[in-house]
Amino acid sequence: MAKSKNKKAMRKMGQAMMATMPLQMKVHVMAKMLLAGNDEDKHRKIMEDVKQKRRFTLPRDQIEWYPTIDHHKCQSCRVCLDFCPRGVFEEDDHDNITVSKPYECVMLCSGCEIQCPHDAISFPDRKDFYRYVYYV
Numbered sequence: 460m461a462k463s464k465n466k467k468a469m470r471k472m473g474q475a476m477m478a479t480m481p482l483q484m485k486v487h488v489m490a491k492m493l494l495a496g497n498d499e500d501k502h503r504k505i506m507e508d509v510k511q512k513r514r515f516t517l518p519r520d521q522i523e524w525y526p527t528i529d530h531h532k533c534q535s536c537r538v539c540l541d542f543c544p545r546g547v548f549e550e551d552d553h554d555n556i557t558v559s560k561p562y563e564c565v566m567l568c569s570g571c572e573i574q575c576p577h578d579a580i581s582f583p584d585r586k587d588f589y590r591y592v593y594y595v
């Protein structure tokens with residue numbers, strides 16, 4: 460189950476990156492993906508290379524891409540806290556999970572939203588953030 464959620468998160472991230480790429484780059488990346496067949500490590504490597512070329516039009520702390528927790532739904536299960544590799548979440552003194560470092564969130568990632576078993580995490584509309592991304 461966790462594996463399929465991870466795959467879903469990766470797929471969503473890949474789709475978001477594809478949507479922000481200029482056409483020529485997109486064609487190039489798609490051709491590489493096709494050549495890589497079903498090799499997931501190669502797919503990951505291709506996307507890592509793309510990430511290295513990604514830049515933002517504003518400093519990260521001026522782009523409001525980060526998760527919001529609905530505290531009516533959140534059960535403080537800590538799944539998001541354990542999942543996020545960037546330490547975006549924190550547990551406060553009352554066992555509430557909070558978004559303590561919003562600007563550490565990876566642009567266009569929404570992996571924790573998929574992981575949350577209580578549907579308590581949301582993000583703004585991804586398409587509104589494509590304009591902040593370009594490639595060198």
Ligand code: SF4
Nearest residue numbers: 533534536537539575
């Ligand atoms: S995964 Fe969802 S329910 Fe669990 S602590 Fe995080 S926001 Fe709350």
Ligand code: SF4
Nearest residue numbers: 543564565568569571
């Ligand atoms: S979207 Fe990714 S980087 Fe951002 S808080 Fe969730 S898991 Fe962490």
